[in-house]
Amino acid sequence: MSEEIGVKTRxxxxxQPRVDKVTVNIAVxxxxxxxxxxxxxxxxxxxxxxxxxxxxxxxxxxxxxxGEPIACMVTLRREKAIAFxxxxxxxxxxxxxxxxxxxxxxxxxxxxxHIEIPGTKYAPELGIVGMDVSVxxxxxxxxIKLRRRRTSNVGKKHMLTSEITVPFVKETLGVEIV
Numbered sequence: 701m702s703e704e705i706g707v708k709t710r711x712x713x714x715x716q717p718r719v720d721k722v723t724v725n726i727a728v729x730x731x732x733x734x735x736x737x738x739x740x741x742x743x744x745x746x747x748x749x750x751x752x753x754x755x756x757x758x759x760x761x762x763x764x765x766x767g768e769p770i771a772c773m774v775t776l777r778r779e780k781a782i783a784f785x786x787x788x789x790x791x792x793x794x795x796x797x798x799x800x801x802x803x804x805x806x807x808x809x810x811x812x813x814h815i816e817i818p819g820t821k822y823a824p825e826l827g828i829v830g831m832d833v834s835v836x837x838x839x840x841x842x843x844i845k846l847r848r849r850r851t852s853n854v855g856k857k858h859m860l861t862s863e864i865t866v867p868f869v870k871e872t873l874g875v876e877i878v
Contacts (some may be wrong), residue, residue, distance in 0.1 A: 701725045707735050709838060712803070713840065714839065714840050714841055714858075715839060715858075716719065716835065716839065716840075717837050717838070717860060717864060717868045718838065718839070718840070719782055719785065719836075719837055719838055719864055719872075720777070720780055720836045720837060720838040720842070721775055721776065721777050721781055721835075722775070722776045722781040722784060722785050722833060722834070722835050722836070722837050722842065723773060723774070723775050723776075723834045723836075724742060724745075724746060724773060724774045724776070724784070724831055724832070724833055725753075725770040725771060725831060725832045725833075725834070726738040726741070726750075726771060726772055726773070726830070726831045726832075727753075727768060727770065727832075728744055728771060728772075728829070728846050729762060729764065729770055729771075730768075730770060731768050731769045731770060732765070735752065735769060735770070735771075735772065737825075737826045737827055737829070737870075738771075738829050739752070739773055740745060740752040740826060741814055741826055741829055742772055742773075742774055742831075744820075745784075745814065745817065745820065746774045746776060746780070747772075747778065747780070747785060748774050748780075748832055750772040750773060750803065751767070751772065751773060751774075751784050752769040752771070752772050753770065753771040753773055754767055754768060754770065755767065755768050755769075755770050763824050780872075783817060785833070785873065786873065787806070787817055787818055787819065787875060788811060788817055788833050788873075789809075789875055790817070790818050791816040791817045791818070792809055792810050792811065793877045794873075794876055794878075795875070795877075795878050796867070796869070796875050796877060796878070797809075797877075797878050798877050798878065801862040801865065801866060802862070803861065803862060804859070804860055804861070804862075804865060805837050805860040805861055805862050805863075805865030805866075806834065806835060806836045806837060806860075806865075807812060807834075807835050807837075807869070808832060808833065808834040808835070809832075810831070810832050810833070810835055811830055811832075811833065812830045813828045814828065814829055814830070814831060815828060835861060835870065837865045837869075838860065839860060841858060841860060842853060842854060843860060846862045
């Protein structure tokens with residue numbers, strides 16, 4: 701009735717979910733040349749300089765020492781994140797398992813070999829690596845809980861759940877939930 705008269709219905713922008721960030725992680729398990737190759741591959745795929753992650757504890761069976769760099773990761777935000785996400789979702793045939801979503805609406809998926817991503821070519825000197833992609837979805841206003849000064853709680857009704865984010869991911873990214 702109100703649309704017939706010419707009054708537009710308002711959309712509350714504070715309730716609209718959005719992709720906050722995408723983190724890409726390649727865990728090699730050892731430092732040295734394999735980690736350098738993984739770092740070059742990640743830089744080539746994302747266009748950003750990856751940071752190295754160190755082992756938290758020693759695992760003698762795998763030959764890992766505490767403090768040794770064993771992985772590299774990149775955090776992407778805004779347009780870069782969405783563009784990278786659309787490319788990587790094509791590598792998994794635009795399908796994500798329903799079990800990949802956590803109770804806060806974030807989801808993760810893995811890629812077995814980086815050459816499955818469209819637009820990447822195989823380089824024999826770098827080899828093939830797999831990676832984990834984690835997508836964090838939030839609503840505007842989440843910063844209130846995370847900021848340093850005058851932090852406050854976010855209301856329960858404003859928090860995201862997987863029931864809200866699954867339709868958002870289907871619509872915006874064109875992903876099929878299996």
